[in-house]
Amino acid sequence: MNGAAVGAPFVTAVRERGRFGREISVNPVPRAVCSHACRHCPCGPTERLTVDRAEFFPLPAVLAAVDAWAGVHGAPDGVWFDCGGEPSLYARLGELTCCLRHRMPNVRIGVRSNGSLLGDAAVRRELGLCNAVRVSLNACIDDDYRRIDRPHRAVSLEQVLIGLRLLRKAYCGMLEVDTLFVRGVNDTEVNLTGLVGLVLDVRPDRYVISTGGRAGDRGLLPVAAGYLETAARLLEAAPFPVTFDTP
């Protein structure tokens, strides 16, 4: 991924060979504005912890930036709204998705979300406009959730889990769930068995498990090998692909 200067504000990264082909990341939410303050955030500490959706930047300005990029480089094959600044906090995300598709009829659109606002039906509807939705779900019990993701106090894990199930029922696109396990943070047995049960029930189109210890992880420790082996055993009959993204 070429992360930095790509020639237009809001277009924050380019991947030449991404899921959809040549992809760009579009971030309509300022960096470090999030409903979580995850220990593992690649953007560093959350500066504004919020659950209030807003039009942080005017929609026309975001569209103009994408137009400017596409004018120079050609229309991308895919656009991702990436976590780094939680995308679902953008109050006009649904409109942004529709406008991009109108401008670039062949583009495929994905969103990586922390899932914190899934309890909100409007958020689910807007995420559901994307071709792919990837939701991070690092815990299914409140203590572990608060330890690893450090959500805004108004975020209810129960609502997140209900929202995820409702999204799955209503959404026909590609739904992925990913979980990061970190040693000493959310690697409890009850979290693992609970998450596996939940994911088997939700039946995403793909489940990705990762652990600390990769480059750039800022000291997060990988879980014990036996923990991942247990996860693999519990998921061996899963009717969807399970991927382990480990160091």
Ligand code: SF4
């Ligand atoms: S949800 Fe994403 S952007 Fe927000 S703090 Fe966590 S890793 Fe960072």
